[in-house]
Amino acid sequence: MNKKRFKILSIILSYILFISVIIISINAVVPDKNLQVLEPKEILVKKVDNNFSRDKNSVYEILEKDNHDSKSEEFKEEISNIKVVKDEIKKKDFRIQFASFREKQKSLQISSQLKEKMSKMSIGINLIVKEVKIKENQTFYRVISEMKYPLRKANSECEKLKRNKIRCIIIKS
Numbered sequence: 001m002n003k004k005r006f007k008i009l010s011i012i013l014s015y016i017l018f019i020s021v022i023i024i025s026i027n028a029v030v031p032d033k034n035l036q037v038l039e040p041k042e043i044l045v046k047k048v049d050n051n052f053s054r055d056k057n058s059v060y061e062i063l064e065k066d067n068h069d070s071k072s073e074e075f076k077e078e079i080s081n082i083k084v085v086k087d088e089i090k091k092k093d094f095r096i097q098f099a100s101f102r103e104k105q106k107s108l109q110i111s112s113q114l115k116e117k118m119s120k121m122s123i124g125i126n127l128i129v130k131e132v133k134i135k136e137n138q139t140f141y142r143v144i145s146e147m148k149y150p151l152r153k154a155n156s157e158c159e160k161l162k163r164n165k166i167r168c169i170i171i172k173s
Contacts, residue, residue, distance in 0.1 A: 012076065072125070094154040095173045096125065096145040107141035114143065114166070121164055125157070148173060 099108045107129045126146040133139050158168045
């Protein structure tokens with residue numbers, strides 16, 4: 001009987017505490033009607049027009065001329081870099097990589113499993129195992145596509161494979 005009274009008393013006290021917190025927070029958030037609002041009577045920030053004249057020898061003209069020359073050179077260099085990158089992207093220099101292992105046997109095994117899985121899904125990508133030597137005399141055997149693709153085509157093919165739950169990445173060959 002005492003446990004029930006204690007439970008009921010604790011529930012009632014928690015509700016009273018909750019209601020009192022709500023009332024206090026409402027009083028803190030809702031302002032009084034008699035509260036004064038301070039408004040500025042005069043403009044605090046004044047707009048001033050700039051009447052500087054720019055002649056041939058002014059500091060502004062010299063600075064702008066130097067910046068313009070350096071920016072135009074940087075811009076020309078950037079455009080040539082973009083053209084080089086675009087040319088590289090259009091070339092068929094990219095392959096799709098599916099796996100990479102240190103053991104050739106494991107790479108061959110995964111390659112045959114992937115070929116079987118892709119043939120069931122009607123995906124026509126031929127796979128090869130390529131030996132790659134990495135620094136410190138490490139040899140890896142990559143399972144990659146036999147065919148080379150332009151970057152966009154390689155990305156779209158890889159996305160199709162990912163939708164079919166086949167992991168892949170794009171590598172430059």
